[in-house]
Amino acid sequence: MADGATVSTALDLAAIRAQFPILSRTVNGRPLVYLDNAASAQKPRAVIDALVATMEGGYANVHRGLHTLSNEATEAYEAARETVARFLNAPSPDTIVWTKGGTEAINLVANGLGLSIQPGDEILVSEMEHHSNIVPWHMLREGHGAVLKWIPILDDGTLDMAAYVDLLGPRTRIVAVTHMSNVLGTINPVAEITRLAHAAGARVLIDGCQGAVHAAPDVQAIGCDWYVLTGHKLFGPTGIGALYGTAAALDSLPPYQGGGEMIETVSRDAVTYAKPPHRFEAGTPPVLEAIGLGAALDWLSGFDPAAVQDHEAALYARAMERLHGVNGVRILGQAEGKGAILTFAVDGAHAHDVAQIMDRYGVAVRAGLHCAEPLAKRMGVASSTRASFALYNTLEEADAFADALIRAREFLL
Template sequence: MNDLSMANTATREAFDVQAVRRDFPILSQQVNGKPLVYLDNGASAQKPTAVLDAMDRYYREMHSNVHRGAHTLGDRATAAFEGARETVRNFLNAHSTREIIWTKGTTEAINLVANGLAPRLKAGDEILVSHMEHHANIVPWQMIAERTGAKVVPIQVTPQGELDPDSFNSLLNDRTRILAITHVSNVLGTVNPVADMVCQARARGIITLLDGAQAVPHFRPDVQALDCDFYVFSSHKLFGPTGIGVLYGKAALLEDMPPYQGGGEMIERVSFERTTWNVLPYKFEAGTPAIAEAVGLGAAIDYLNRLDREAMEAAENALLERAHQLVETVPGMSIIGTAQHKVPVMSFKIEGLHPSDIGTLLDQQGIAIRTGHHCAMPLMDFYGVPGTARASFAFYNTLDEVNQLFTALQKVQRLFA
């Protein structure tokens, strides 16, 4: 029995992946005449019927603007909207819904925090990020640094794709004001030791932000246990709709920060002499919010809460383990990022092949992956590559799909051999 046909059913006995797949209608289609194998979950995950139904029900039965309507539909919409906020609060284990701010996504959330903290910064101050950050957790800080005279300083990574603890420890100093770090790398899948890093930063009075965009699809973060000041993520990576994300922030810091945008819900009173701001969380939610999207995100979390999360995580780990086992079956293939603690993300290269060619040829076989720099150009520079191919798995993927990926990669490699 060869590597691609080996049975491995025991790893998934506790998790009924076929039942789960029936909850995701998009997965049943064919692409280019082949059954779809969707392995681009790190870019955007698919949506269960529960999310689609919740958003459809909102528009069919309760659509209205929230908070100020003096009628039944307004009450229904507000209850659903604020109910979703409570669902997110519970998911993150935040103290209060006052600490849960709706944003358009992770990128806007980081921009909001960066702009809100700018008044605290001056020339010579330092903002620590890392070499493995998504551009969304680099560029906003660079923009604020240029405005304030502060400096963005990167923590180095090891060849294995882990944050270098010696680099981190050496960079913490009396000038460090902010630590903004990814919980999980979107390229490497590395799960960073953020609890320890936050603890060290807090001992020095450093404000901390964690980018949880790639973490929340795989495990639940506990912001009270982490003790971070800010935590951000996007709905669409958490099996919810696009166009909405979450900023968690400690209430004291949010109270002290100026509003990010003006108009609509974020005001208490407006006059030409003076305008005052609304209470948290509405102080940061200008204009009509993404109501249906908030409802959809709440439904996505409710759906995940009904699953056996421990079994789900074990199933995902089995997918990554299987993928790593099969790398040697493709001549010239190597993995970028071999950290000990990873979520099921596999960035790779094949000697002599451009990542975009790999992606195109896999698509012809019905397999969807991501190629390019993954919005992490500094990390690509570190590894000396223009980009990588990336297969990112979710709990609805199967071991057979992993096998299909490697069968397809073998065909691609033979084409260029």
Template sequence: MLDIKKIREDFPILKREVNGKPLIYFDNAATSQTPQVVIDAIVDYYANYNANIHRGVHSLSQEATDAYEEARIKIQKHFNAAQPYEIILTAGTTHAINLVANGFASILKKGEEVLVSALEHHSNIVPWQMLCEKTGAILKVIPQTESGELDMDAFAKALSPQLKLVFVNHVSNALGTINPIEEIITETHKVGAAVLIDGAQATPHIKPDVQALDADFYVCSAHKICGPTGVGVLYGKEEWLTKLPPYQGGGEMIDQVSFEKTTYAGLPHKFEAGTPNICGGIATGVGLDYMNGLGFDNIAAYEDELLQYATKQLLEIEGLKIYGTSAHKTAVVSFNVGEIHPYDIGTILDKLGIAVRTGHHCAQPIMDFYKIPGTVRASFSFYNTKEEIDTFIDGVKRAVAMLS
């Protein structure tokens, strides 16, 4: 069991007010809030051992290097990667996806196929479209169903010898649907294709085991798992990371440089050109320590309780429709009420101190499927409470009354 009152004390921002009301933060799918222990780690780095890493013999550089590489090992253990060098630290999920797409630009051939799901965030659509434009490969889509799940029969039919890559999110950011990635990975490997899993929305709720999943690539962002912005994680199987060319050229990723020829460093440095977000990497490890201290099973169970509690009350509001009704969901509720624009509801909720997300959530194809401009999205975390949900429900009712 989680001690929610004690947990809330760990997050300074939860003490503030917005528009004269206590902050209720239900935009966790966009960015989680940051516990004091992570803030302290960032301050400690800049106050006590700020230095560039991997390049200096002086004490500060060695201390920073040790802390950064210790964070990499924490991340490796969290995801159960086979080796620390299979963890590439990036600027975020989007950066990680583009790194892989850039690498496959030298491998993919004209007429070969790549497959994405209809439930993707734009960051797991656009890079693959760009890749197909460069290579002449063909982009295909796994369609979605009315309940916001993937059409697995259509997926099975899309598997072919021409298929080389499959890209699918572990959890839909717009709907909260947990996709059957184990089945997708297993079936895709049968035709010899690789799989990249976008885990940005899953990692706040689920502790993925990349070896058990047999994922070729798994990507996520630190700012959704109690870490800082500007940091991401790319896990890649060693065989794939060795095969792909570097994404960027510069310092750190080299072995030898001459004007005649340059050779590249081994993993992970081959993909980490330039000075990284050092304190961000260190703080990411601290954020994972914090969440693992709470226990991901405990987090998932409590957040599901919040989801069921909020869903039941929302469905009692006349004219309200929830989009994404899979039985397997994380703590995300996307909804509209009648013909009221989601932006208008979100604006009124903000006046009441309640932070939700409105719009298409960078998942425009999903909104086009439902023929809507967007939704109101409330996303819950382990530091939220049922009392906050009660206030949120009252706020939605108030907004509907004002806008009807």
């Protein structure tokens, strides 16, 4: 939580929505019902104002200048790093590396580990992973001879923990799993996953791009080696993310890119590298974006996480109640305690058609494979439609979603 922030234990939805200018617009002549939050969340006035204020009155490159503007920008940039550390309950800002998003953060770790991967070393991922937590490990399989093993999921969308235990072995090097599925909404038992992996001698990366938004992450309680988040899902700007790593985990990785800022000394014959986190932050950093993410997390930390989770759960429950008994709509993933993501398939209809018809009623949902093709195959669907709720959504919008879906289904029959 930001220093001095006041936590609200009740959500004033009217006041919250007033902070999001885009929510007042219309789409196709109807009020916008934005339910594509798992892809990217909208931005509150606090983030917009932070970006504008920095560009208008406080922008300069960081770490390199001795003038006032550079010092002010550096202070704001590093304060944002401290905000991320507080948000994740990381032990130190030095354990937070700025990246351009969750995908780059995972690639940073995978590239560094690739230097020590031997043929036959095993990497465990789950069937519910986003492509960003699959493809980098496939690249280690292709380039280094690693063996990719898949942790199966059960029909309700929960991870098969018994199968996970059986997959762990002496050649397991890395376990890479999502904190919360971007398709199913399943929240995985990441602390237990980490404990078991460490007992087997493996290291753990948690993809927290959804979990950081909905599951109140605490990296010290989880115990993982690395945790990844992305800013644009956390009500912040695009082009910014963060990698948390324990001091030992970050020290074990070589530089990801070369350039300015990530070095200590450079000569004709040698180079020495900076300590983490700056070792991984070559070149001019995303100054504005980092400040914007810090503002987003300061804003988000003003709310009681339990109140937000209860509200989102109520939105999901309302939508599910409205869809009860509607024939031809299959819900994907109904794990107990799941997050507020409702992904579904309509019998005899393509997801793109469903989403386009719903858009006519002002309801914005996502359609396709959701960057999780192995999961789609596991669930037996060629495509699906996803509604994902956020703290600014209302029960009336959950009703509007259900109404639009029912109309789309009727139209497509």
